Amino acid sequence: MALRKFIIERDIPKVGSLEREQLRGAAATSNAALRQLGPDIQWVESFVAADKTFCVYLAKDEAIIKKHAEISGFPATKITEVRKMIDPTTEKGD
DSSP states (O other): OOOEEEEEEEEOTTGGGOOHHHHHHHHHHHHHHHHHHGGGEEEEEEEEOSSEEEEEEEESOHHHHHHHHHHHOOOOOEEEEOOOOOOGGGGGOO
């Protein structure tokens, strides 16, 4: 089964002011949860704003993302499936 791409919005007050070591710890917590869940979910990257993170995940479905949130303790405030992607080269076509 192919994994689908999701954006997970996480409301985490003051996350943007965390120190590098604190962010490292958060990544370790997330990775530990991912190891428990197996190959049906993968963390691609996260963007940290003042009071939120926007995380890109590959996953089989929303349910496993919610399970990751439960295990890791990081909220999955909003989960959005990515249907298509475009970039500056899209206008040129194939």
